[in-house]
Amino acid sequence: MVKKVLYTTQIKLTTNELSDAWETIANGDIFLSISYLKSLEEGIPSNMQLFFIEVYDMEKVVGIALVQYIEIKQLSTLGERDPWLHKQLRNFCLKKFCPGVLVVGNNLLTGNHGFRHTQGITSDLFLNTIENSLQSIQNQLNIQQKKASMITWKDYTFPDYTSFFKPKKYVTLQAQPNMIFHVNVQWKGFEDYKTALQKKYRQQLQRAQRKIVHLEKKKLNINWIEHNEEQLHALYYAVAENAPFNTFILPKNHFSALKKHLNDQFYLYGYFDQEVLIGFSTLIANGKQMDTYFLGYNPQVQKNYLLYLNMLYDMVAFSINQGFEKIVFGRTALEIKSSIGAEPEEVIGWMQHQKPFIHRNLVKITKWVEPKATWTVRHPFTEKH
Incomplete structure (x- = not known):
């Protein structure tokens, strides 16, 4: 039986x-x-x-x-x-x-x-x-x-x-679709990625990078994040409220809680114009996979600096240089993510x-x-x- x-x-x-x-x-x-x-x-x-x-x-x-x-x-x-x-x-x-x-x-x-x-x-x-x-x-x-x-x-x-x-x-x-970026095993760094691009898209990358040459990008630690939750949330909310559809709004302490518990597996990068935070991006390392998380920026300066596009390129550069095999970009802004090499799944x-x-x-x-x-x-x- x-x-x-x-x-x-x-x-x-x-x-x-x-x-x-x-x-x-x-x-x-x-x-x-x-x-x-x-x-x-x-x-x-x-x-x-x-x-x-x-x-x-x-x-x-x-x-x-x-x-x-x-x-x-x-x-x-x-x-x-x-x-x-x-x-x-x-x-x-x-x-x-x-x-x-x-x-x-x-x-x-x-x-x-x-x-x-x-x-x-x-x-x-x-x-x-x-x-x-x-x-x-x-x-x-x-x-x-x-x-x-x-x-x-x-x-x-x-x-x-x-x-x-x-x-x-x-x-x-x-x-x-979920936009997935597969890192070529032959790439040893971001320069190899640039070389692999067609001329049109390499020029897009160069044009974007010129826009932020005077901005400062900083990897932010737990102390900074905890003391600047209001700033981060305001930039996040500026993006979130202009989304087509939301089922939640993150609280102000969300990013500090992530840094506290995930430590080195959670990355938060700030973009500063003369010491003023104008945008930030977040990443979470999940084994050999890098997941992009939430971001925020000042909509009034985003277009001038092509800030969102530059954030995407920076995520690609970081993931390649750190040896990750793929990047999960999620299912927003599909075409711009496709233009940097992400593929729909x-x-x-x-x-x-x-x-x-x-x-x-x-x-x-x-x-x-x-x-x-x-x-x-x-x-x-x-x-x-």
Whole structure:
């Protein structure tokens, strides 16, 4: 007789409750590491709540998952870039019909940083166990008089996990592609990258670098970050509020919390014009992969200095010089990232809404809320690259 294995779950509300096995099962993914999760816990957006799920086979942990509850109706701004009427209709509909969302994964990032499991449990069985535990989380939220009207699982490369989600009638969410920069193994430094560019794109690089020749770039430490949280947040917010769509706003202490807990794996670079901070960028080292994180700049000077483009080039230079194999640029500003050598990688999510009518129309609704960007893929490298 085959023994039937029953898996149980424990839902933890703080990182201090996590078992020692969590870090082992995270298997080197910094975004599931306890250090990162502590920074998220400390610098969490005001409309977000964290849940940590551990899956047990008897007394042994065989899987872990991060779940975020995002209270959409609590946000003061969902993004200001779109036309006024579209923005008002979108905000009204979201706050009325989707006041709260449960996300299996990390809504601050692009990529599958939501769960891991051992070989002791199949993917479908693990996902089913996590799915069942979401009801317990919803029950906890109900006690707090909060409601999760939709469940989202993010972000996966097709066809990962399709065999689990499709029969359950989840709706596929095709988001903007994740822009990935693959570092050529033959490059020993940034000069090799420059050489590999076609003339047109090499001139773009040179033109951009001339714009910031008098600016000073500084790697900022924990003391500076802690004492200048207001400045950093103001620059971050100037960018965030002009995004087409936001589901959260970072708190002022978010970057200092990251530096405190991740230390040398978190990089924050400031751009100064005569000692005045006009922009900053952040990076997180995740094994041999470099993930770009949030940035900020003064919109009034951004165009004059081509500051955003220069930040992208600096991220490429740093990652090449430090020996990273690829850079994850996320899914914004697709064309400009393509022009420096990043390539699109399609990612999908899976969604389920509690109201049947809305669920049946989720694809149309998501396209209306956040229309897919129209852009042209660039090919900046010479053929031999």
